[in-house]
Amino acid sequence: MSLVLGVTSAAWVQANFLNIDYGQFTGMAIQWQDFTKTAPVNTAIWVVLIMLPAVVRFAGRGADSGAYWLGPSLPP
Numbered sequence: 001m002s003l004v005l006g007v008t009s010a011a012w013v014q015a016n017f018l019n020i021d022y023g024q025f026t027g028m029a030i031q032w033q034d035f036t037k038t039a040p041v042n043t044a045i046w047v048v049l050i051m052l053p054a055v056v057r058f059a060g061r062g063a064d065s066g067a068y069w070l071g072p073s074l075p076p
Contacts, residue, residue, distance in 0.1 A: 002057050006050035013049060018042055
């Protein structure tokens with residue numbers, strides 16, 4: 001469930017906030033070398049957003065592993 005939430009969140013952030021302007025799609029080749037700085041940043045954001053739900057879920061298993069602080073639908 002954490003993986004689904006992470007991938008869905010990352011896709012939503014990519015679609016709404018991380019779009020870059022490739023110019024007009026006229027059939028000409030895209031100059032990918034112009035986007036070498038955005039690819040690592042987008043990849044890092046994807047990795048963080050995919051891992052974040054699992055990290056938050058497992059961080060909640062600290063002192064009181066029976067506490068459902070993430071919501072009643074998630075098992076401990």
